[in-house]
Amino acid sequence: MKSPIGIEFVGDCLTVLNRTLLAVAPYEGCALLVGKQQQSSCLKAENAMQIHMIWPCCNIWNKDILNLQELPKKQPSLLKQDLSKESRFAIDPREQLIAQRWARKRNWEILGSAHSHPKGEPIPSSVDLYWNFSPGVMVIIGQCGAIRAWWMSGDKTFQPREVAIWRPK
Numbered sequence: 001m002k003s004p005i006g007i008e009f010v011g012d013c014l015t016v017l018n019r020t021l022l023a024v025a026p027y028e029g030c031a032l033l034v035g036k037q038q039q040s041s042c043l044k045a046e047n048a049m050q051i052h053m054i055w056p057c058c059n060i061w062n063k064d065i066l067n068l069q070e071l072p073k074k075q076p077s078l079l080k081q082d083l084s085k086e087s088r089f090a091i092d093p094r095e096q097l098i099a100q101r102w103a104r105k106r107n108w109e110i111l112g113s114a115h116s117h118p119k120g121e122p123i124p125s126s127v128d129l130y131w132n133f134s135p136g137v138m139v140i141i142g143q144c145g146a147i148r149a150w151w152m153s154g155d156k157t158f159q160p161r162e163v164a165i166w167r168p169k
Contacts, residue, residue, distance in 0.1 A: 017141070117140055
């Protein structure tokens with residue numbers, strides 16, 4: 001997947017995303033972003049992403065997901081953090097597969113994920129970077145409702161990306 005210069009939320013997707021992610025506070029909410037890479041309507045750019053649907057997901061995070069014996073070798077600072085649903089999310093892989101199949105039938109794809117930071121800023125945390133395995137967009141809503149989009153390269157780095165909002169008439 002190519003790094004986009006921006007993303008557009010079609011129709012009421014941004015409202016759905018906002019309500020979905022903030023509804024579960026104080027826990028982190030999570031969702032998948034469904035749409036396609038195509039020329040942007042408002043950005044007039046070839047490499048933009050249009051989000052056509054928000055796929056709300058349940059946050060299945062629990063400490064059993066971690067292999068706590070491997071963390072000290074890879075990233076010992078993660079052990080010092082409170083790794084609970086209030087500071088971390090996990091999307092059920094079965095839910096991801098169902099969303100992928102549904103999207104493919106409509107010639108769409110999973111473009112990335114979204115989650116909330118109910119107690120923080122809309123910036124990827126060290127935990128977000130550590131658990132990111134593949135390129136894609138990550139949209140984060142912060143504690144004050146601010147929204148930012150990030151291109152996650154899959155190599156534990158990120159770059160800020162403009163969030164463009166497009167609503168067809």
